[in-house]
Amino acid sequence: MAVEALVTPAAGPLDPEEIRKDFPILSTLTSRGRPLVYLDSASSSQKPQAVIDAVTEFNTTYNANVHRGIYEIGERSTAAYEAARKSVARFINAPDHHEVIFTRNATEAINLVAYSWGRRNIRRGDAIVLTEMEHHANLVPWQLLVQEQDGDLEFIPITDDGVLRLEVFEVLLKLRPKLVAFTHVSNTLGTINPVVEMTRMAHEAGALVLVDGAQAVPHVPVDVQAIGCDFYAFSGHKMLAPTGSGALWARRELLEAMPPFLAGGEMIREVHLRRSEWNSIPWKFEAGTPAIAEEIGMGVAAEYLMALGMDRVQAHERALLDYALPRLQAAHPDVALYGPMDTSIRGGVIPFNIPGVHPHDVAQVLDRVGVAVRAGHHCTMPLHERLDLPATARASFNVYSTRSDVDALVDGITEVKRVFGIQA
Amino acid sequence: MDDLYRDYILEHYRHPHNFGTMEDATASYEGANPLCGDRITLQLRVRAGVLDGVSFTGRGCAISQASASLLTDEVKGKPVDEAAKLSSSDVLDLLGIEISPARLKCALLSLDTLQHALGEGSEGATAHAATGGE
Numbered sequence: 088m089a090v091e092a093l094v095t096p097a098a099g100p101l102d103p104e105e106i107r108k109d110f111p112i113l114s115t116l117t118s119r120g121r122p123l124v125y126l127d128s129a130s131s132s133q134k135p136q137a138v139i140d141a142v143t144e145f146n147t148t149y150n151a152n153v154h155r156g157i158y159e160i161g162e163r164s165t166a167a168y169e170a171a172r173k174s175v176a177r178f179i180n181a182p183d184h185h186e187v188i189f190t191r192n193a194t195e196a197i198n199l200v201a202y203s204w205g206r207r208n209i210r211r212g213d214a215i216v217l218t219e220m221e222h223h224a225n226l227v228p229w230q231l232l233v234q235e236q237d238g239d240l241e242f243i244p245i246t247d248d249g250v251l252r253l254e255v256f257e258v259l260l261k262l263r264p265k266l267v268a269f270t271h272v273s274n275t276l277g278t279i280n281p282v283v284e285m286t287r288m289a290h291e292a293g294a295l296v297l298v299d300g301a302q303a304v305p306h307v308p309v310d311v312q313a314i315g316c317d318f319y320a321f322s323g324h325k326m327l328a329p330t331g332s333g334a335l336w337a338r339r340e341l342l343e344a345m346p347p348f349l350a351g352g353e354m355i356r357e358v359h360l361r362r363s364e365w366n367s368i369p370w371k372f373e374a375g376t377p378a379i380a381e382e383i384g385m386g387v388a389a390e391y392l393m394a395l396g397m398d399r400v401q402a403h404e405r406a407l408l409d410y411a412l413p414r415l416q417a418a419h420p421d422v423a424l425y426g427p428m429d430t431s432i433r434g435g436v437i438p439f440n441i442p443g444v445h446p447h448d449v450a451q452v453l454d455r456v457g458v459a460v461r462a463g464h465h466c467t468m469p470l471h472e473r474l475d476l477p478a479t480a481r482a483s484f485n486v487y488s489t490r491s492d493v494d495a496l497v498d499g500i501t502e503v504k505r506v507f508g509i510q511a
Numbered sequence: 512m513d514d515l516y517r518d519y520i521l522e523h524y525r526h527p528h529n530f531g532t533m534e535d536a537t538a539s540y541e542g543a544n545p546l547c548g549d550r551i552t553l554q555l556r557v558r559a560g561v562l563d564g565v566s567f568t569g570r571g572c573a574i575s576q577a578s579a580s581l582l583t584d585e586v587k588g589k590p591v592d593e594a595a596k597l598s599s600s601d602v603l604d605l606l607g608i609e610i611s612p613a614r615l616k617c618a619l620l621s622l623d624t625l626q627h628a629l630g631e632g633s634e635g636a637t638a639h640a641a642t643g644g645e
């Protein structure tokens with residue numbers, strides 16, 4: 088798969104029209120014969136042909152289990168799987184690809200840390216600091232952990248604009264938490280959190296840092312060494328890779344000291360009837376047959392994004408946000424927009440509400456005109472409670488999003504208002 | 512479009528029937544679809560085995576609120592045992608629109624809440640239907 092040959096790294100802004108040609112689904116029509124306007128990439132991204140081909144190639148020409156077969160296709164599958172790990176490691180600038188553990192998704196990566204590291208290290212009365220904007224995936228595992236270990240959760244509050252209040256974080260750090268876990272980019276508000284500064288603050292207070300990168304890896308350059316964090320969790324399916332792929336990066340010393348999470352084949356070196364010895368990292372944490380084709384696809388997705396250049400991806404999405412926010416405000420001054428209005432700290436996520444229309448109805452009418460957005464609480468119920476919103480509609484971008492997608496959204500909102508008899 | 516958001520559905524959404532609270536209710540129940548943020552509190556007044564008063568308050572999507580408006584119209588004045596027999600398909604018939612699987616929970620929240628309210632007698636209770644995630 089010569090991904091580099093498919094996308095030539097170039098300077099200057101991304102051309103989304105060129106990129107769209109790599110995504111077959113984007114030229115399909117909805118059942119009502121409308122072009123698909125896909126504005127739900129924060130939920131799951133679409134996949135480029137290179138990723139689709141990599142999965143097909145695996146299944147049609149060298150499908151075999153990894154780390155087992157002493158035959159040609161088994162060796163090929165092992166090599167491709169391990170090459171994918173190296174691509175993913177390069178993608179986040181991990182110092183050592185053995186520190187990248189393949190998981191099914193970000194949720195599993197966070198649970199791995201909660202169970203394996205958490206049960207060993209969180210004791211009665213220990214505090215874990217989270218934020219009010221966490222996805223349930225970076226909240227509920229910690230709830231379970233502190234219930235079991237009799238620890239405590241504390242939360243960094245947000246401003247009404249959806250920005251973390253670091254002055255309160257400073258105070259919470261006086262509790263000497265064992266762990267601080269926060270999202271790099273908010274899936275609901277788009278806020279890009281100051282991860283470098285927050286990691287430094289947490290480390291100075293003696294805490295370890297887990298960053299939930301699920302919404303960052305598709306949209307902003309990620310360098311785990313520059314961030315300085317201890318754990319970084321993310322999903323493949325939001326960064327152009329297949330569902331069922333994902334990864335946890337963690338520092339080697341931590342991984343080596345942690346007990347296994349799931350147990351079975353692959354994660355062992357020696358098994359006796361009453362005891363076993365663990366495999367070395369990363370395999371110690373990869374029990375059972377992994378999602379081989381999907382992780383190979385994730386490696387290709389990482390290469391694809393690196394070839395585009397994550398700086399350019401971020402610049403593209405920011406330019407689109409700079410186009411979309413004023414355009415929405417001008418066309419629909421009655422529509423409520425949430426999240427920071429400073430686009431230098433915001434990813435391509437636009438949560439909104441049309442007064443008098445429930446987000447579900449908004450999404451349903453938009454669907455009729457071919458525009459796919461998310462409606463609900465986006466797995467951030469506490470954040471919605473904090474903002475006193477039962478639900479929101481949410482449009483979100485990816486590399487293939489265009490101004491005409493934004494225009495379709497603006498027109499779609501006009502249609503919602505027409506159906507519900509709301510005067511513009 | 513007009514197969515879902517028919518005029519009468521929007522009319523029931525904007526001007527729901529039986530909307531409000533009753534001082535002398537004998538049973539009440541709060542139902543919710545946390546996934547959507549739909550919420551309905553249903554109050555019943557049972558006299559001599561008859562649903563002599565029915566009212567609701569709530570917020571949510573057009574489908575959930577129109578469904579509550581239509582259902583409360585339907586059961587008002589009916590014997591309790593008859594109201595208890597109403598099924599999902601009866602409610603979908605009342606709505607008279609095609610409901611996609613994703614919106615079934617919205618359409619049936621009122622029925623679920625009614626069944627709980629009938630079951631709870633005059634205790635009054637709160638419970639939430641559990642739903643999935645992202």
Ligand SMILES: Cc1ncc(COP(=O)(O)O)c(C=O)c1O
Pocket residue numbers: 129130192193194195222224225270272273274299301302322324466645
């Ligand atoms: C910020 C954030 N964290 C975690 C997750 C969980 O991702 P997954 O469902 O792929 O495990 C999501 C997905 O919506 C997310 O947006």
